[in-house]
Amino acid sequence: MARLSVNIGNLSLKNPVLTASGTFGYGEEFSDFIDLNRLGGFIVKGTTLNHREGNPYPRMAETPSGMLNAVGLQNKGVDYFIENIYPRLAAAYDSEIIVNVSGASVEDYVEVARRLSDLDRINAIEVNISCPNVKQGGMAFGTTTEGASQVTRAVREAFGKTLIVKLSPNVTSIVDIAKAVEAEGADSVSLINTMLGMAIDVERQRPMLSTITGGLSGPAVRPVAVRMVWQVAHAVSIPVIGLGGIMNGRDALEFILAGATAVQVGTANFINPCATVEIVEYIDDYCQRHGVDDIHQLIGLI
Amino acid sequence: MRVVENRHIHALYSLLRLTPADGSKLPEMLPGQFVQVEIPDSSSTFLRRPISINFVDTTDNTLWLLIRNAGKGTARLIESPEGLIINLILPLGNSFSMPEQGQTGRLLLIGGGVGVAPMLQLGKVLKLAGFSPEFLLGARSKTDLLEVDMFEETGVVHISTDDGSFGEKGLVTQHSALADSSGIISKIYCCGPAPMMKAVASIARKRSIDCEVSLENMMACGLGACLCCVENTVKGNVCVCTEGPVFNINQLTWHD
Known part of the structure; x- marks a missing residue:
């Protein structure tokens, strides 16, 4: 068996396979299908300071090789997570539990990060500066180097553990944003969040989503994501976490070869709830087939 | 499979x-x-x-x-x-709830179009439990009626078609089986197009009949992870795939 463990900041992941926020609930939704302890870790759904109802229905549209969503960060707020979800997760799983954090203001991000920093089993947060579905869902911060720097700097001061910043692809230069958050002390960047998209019901002459536009995910975005991961991995020295349309182990390896130290599996969970564990098995098998005894031999080969 | x-x-x-x-x-x-x-x-x-x-x-x-x-x-x-x-x-998902034992009114299972599908299994289970389910099936026309023989094996069947090619002409909500004079209905179960379910829910509310509907919101995962299929309820937005698909109408925010 190849050595698959990787480090992200101070996190030591048993393997490079994580789940993407918003596609895996709190993990428990998938416990009938897979052993969550076989994952490197799982990133729970976007958490905000206060309860959010999210956007009105319809929030989803199937598109060629993908889907659009406009959930709008529906969640019960950070305190609900800490009191009701975290104790269960901490007791049941030894994989890393990473919380995705969103906010409408810098102060929101800081307060959520501060409250999470007290939890023993939360060793990392992923700061979402890239949600396209909420007016102040962070994408405003994530589309300029100034905004990205501002959030990263403030959260860095409040949160001493591993800080991952999730980047938006809806920018002119994702490399510039990545460099900016690295300069402010981020331990890692994850990319890409969904691409802003839109679909129209031609018969009804109406948008498919209540919010008109939404975030595109699935294999349709994968080549864009691989390209961005490759560009960013060559431009920063912190580890890059790659995501965007990974459906199977082959897809995951594409990101690893492009420079990703770890990967996140997102939309695939909706179609195949066992996708994550199958990807771990595929990577292990691939390493054996290619005579690789440590995953690091593959990271950034391209 | x-x-x-x-x-x-x-x-x-x-x-x-x-x-x-x-x-x-x-x-x-x-x-x-x-x-x-x-x-x-x-x-x-x-x-x-x-x-x-x-x-x-x-x-x-x-x-x-x-x-x-x-x-x-x-x-x-x-x-x-x-x-x-x-x-x-x-x-x-969840399931339709069984009526209380000893209830005396009629149990009306209303299905429209392909929405008749879950009513067959429900009717079979009710019959097995000793109840007498009554079906009210709606379709556009005679050729759109589905599994009528299977329903007839299970209980009394009423039919309405939009064009009157079979059963009573009109919508299920206009059918005599749902009229005031047709006898006390203790519970309605309903699945079909949203306008039909809303119309049935409206009648049920007016007559204080316990009513459950099965929603068909578009889903991605079906596991409660993606939060796409939400319905607005008295508890806020909830996933139809895990909190539903069956809802008592008093949980929904449908209004006349």
Whole structure:
């Protein structure tokens, strides 16, 4: 068996396979299908300071090789997570539990990060500066180097553990944003969040989503994501976490070869709830087939 | 699961009968639950399709799915050849609640279009539990009526068609079986197009009849993870796939 463990900041992941926020609930939704302890870790759904109802229905549209969503960060707020979800997760799983954090203001991000920093089993947060579905869902911060720097700097001061910043692809230069958050002390960047998209019901002459536009995910975005991961991995020295349309182990390896130290599996969970564990098995098998005894031999080969 | 039989009812509808490909026994499935079906070999679709459980035949270990051609995914499914292996996640969602024992009023199961599907399994379960289900089935015309013989084996059947080609002419809500004079109704179960369910819910509210509806909101995962299929309820937005698909109308924010 190849050595698959990787480090992200101070996190030591048993393997490079994580789940993407918003596609895996709190993990428990998938416990009938897979052993969550076989994952490197799982990133729970976007958490905000206060309860959010999210956007009105319809929030989803199937598109060629993908889907659009406009959930709008529906969640019960950070305190609900800490009191009701975290104790269960901490007791049941030894994989890393990473919380995705969103906010409408810098102060929101800081307060959520501060409250999470007290939890023993939360060793990392992923700061979402890239949600396209909420007016102040962070994408405003994530589309300029100034905004990205501002959030990263403030959260860095409040949160001493591993800080991952999730980047938006809806920018002119994702490399510039990545460099900016690295300069402010981020331990890692994850990319890409969904691409802003839109679909129209031609018969009804109406948008498919209540919010008109939404975030595109699935294999349709994968080549864009691989390209961005490759560009960013060559431009920063912190580890890059790659995501965007990974459906199977082959897809995951594409990101690893492009420079990703770890990967996140997102939309695939909706179609195949066992996708994550199958990807771990595929990577292990691939390493054996290619005579690789440590995953690091593959990271950034391209 | 392996397709044992694909009964083409007519151009728009198929009844698929499936059995576990590994020969295992089907798990217990409750009336109102659904399955998530992977569309086999389809490059033009991406997600699974949620399909109501139409009937579970324990005598030959088959699951029945009644499928209407409503787009690329279901079009693919109704073409399934016998012997095809299809990947299903099952059973999912909550279920219709059983009436209280000793209730004396009528139990009316209303289905419109392909929404009749879950009413068959519900009717069978109610009958087995000693109740006398009554069905009110609505369709556009006589050729759109589905599984009438199966319903007739299970209880009294009332039919309405939009064009009057069979049963009473008009909408289910205009049918005499739902009229004030038709006797006390203690519970209504309903599945069909949203306007039909809302109209039935409105009647139920006015007459204080306990009423459960099965919603068909578009889903991605079916597992409560993606938060796409939400319905606004008195508890806020909840996932139809895990908190539903069956809701008592007093949980919904439908208004007249």
